[in-house]
Amino acid sequence: MEIGWMVITALLQITVVLITVLLTVAYMTYAERKVLSFMQDRLGPMEVGPYGLLQPIADGLKLFFKEDIIPAGANKIIFSIAPIICLIPALIGFAVIPYTEGFTLFGMQGGVIADLNVGLLYIFAFAGVGAYGVILGGWASNSKYALLGGLRSAAQIISYELAMGFSIVGVLLLSGSLSLVSITQAQSGTWFGFIPQWNVFLQPVAFGAYVIAAVAETNRLPFDMPEAESELVAGFFTEYSGMRFAFFFLAEYGNMILVSCLASVLFLGGYNAPLPFLSFIPGFAWLALKTWALLFFFIWIRGTFPRVRFDQLMKFGWKVLIPVTLVNLLVTALGVYIYNN
Amino acid sequence: MGLIKTVFMTELLMGLKIVFMQMFKPYCTLQYPHVKHPIPDGYRGLMSLLRYEDGSERCVGCSLCEAACPSNCIKVVSDEVPGQPLVRYAREYYLDISRCVFCGFCTEACPVDALAMTKVYEASVYDRRELMFDKRKLYALGEQFLEDGKAYLVAHGMDDGTLYPREGLGDNRYAFPPVDTAHGGEQPEQIGLTREALEVEEIR
């Protein structure tokens, strides 16, 4: 009986979270096009539905009905599974994101699909797997452009995963846990009654480094070297079409939402309201607000910065970001040690 | 100072601010199929053949347009007006608008301003054969966009609306203007007959 309720609760939560994530992905593409348009004095999609609101649905249908081409000479098996390797890690990470305060449903604990005690490691492990999708997809396409995109992606993800990891270790030291639920709970409350106890105030450098590394991890401008359309056509998914292309697309946006969610949870207090008197607004709204703010930032920098050169990217990653995060880690560790004694 | 600039990436922040402010500026998109840009009179759109007010065809079948066309897309089949020897017209007139480069040379070449370009620029069709304009289609366009055509001729300085008096022509279908008023020029000075003309005299 117990098990039955557990499965039902888990399935319910998975459904809700997955639908929310997919809807967010759909409307993220819409929001991106709209916001970029406004930044460039344009209007963006206006034709499908009022103010183009149904555009994501039209796009999805279009991709669904597109011909699916496997190029000659491509490795068929790897070519087919690469998009899936890319997509699943992007979606699976949401399982450990606490989306709202804990509640009980049918006697079961809700608020997060799975409260893993290694939640953070789990997300990072799967992000690493996702990189394989990109590399394998690029390799299996039997195309120069795709291969170069995949190689760049490998180099970039390795360099920036390090910086991202280092920036997060500071947060781990502060909250003493790898579980995202504990990390969020440690950030409730305020200092002096008006500063929310968020990690971003203790770890501003780590937050900055995390955001930069996240942009690089998700292959977004100005670090979109793996797809760099002006040099590599479309990078690793040059040869993909139809639903497989859509999978890569979903994975890219899913990853963006995942890293934004993670940044909200790690640095911006997750579902916690900034101030106690605002806590009548439900937790998931706060998480959504913070995530969307970060997503807006993603679009914003896409609209502002030109793509960096590959050597600049590597130089910045290895010579600036990693040393900065390491020093930050050292300072944090010292601070925590002194504070605890 | 330079160090502070580098560490806090002030240039990047400045760029971000500018882009953010740009979001609140008015857009400059024209919602094209719903809103259309006004087209100037001199616009070179689809070709049309015009008629005089009394309904007679302006074209006299001289084939000058055919000779002027750089892309060779005009074909005129000239003929006498039945029962009126010496008065000619275009029995058939073909203009392959899919090959036309919209240079307007043909309208310049036409001695009677029979050709004029309309403001129609949405020329897409499902069947390319529809882009092979024949005489009927060209006159229909001319009728439909008569005002555009007239405005075109005026805008290009070929006609100020008073060039071709239609009264007192008798059997003739056109008359050339006595003075080239449209171009504001003097009448060219007559310095005796040209060589060709003299030869013609001699033959006679």
Ligand code: SF4
């Ligand atoms: S506009 Fe130019 S190309 Fe077109 S028919 Fe006239 S002369 Fe030929």
Ligand code: SF4
């Ligand atoms: S359209 Fe003008 S130039 Fe062409 S045949 Fe007719 S009169 Fe001559």
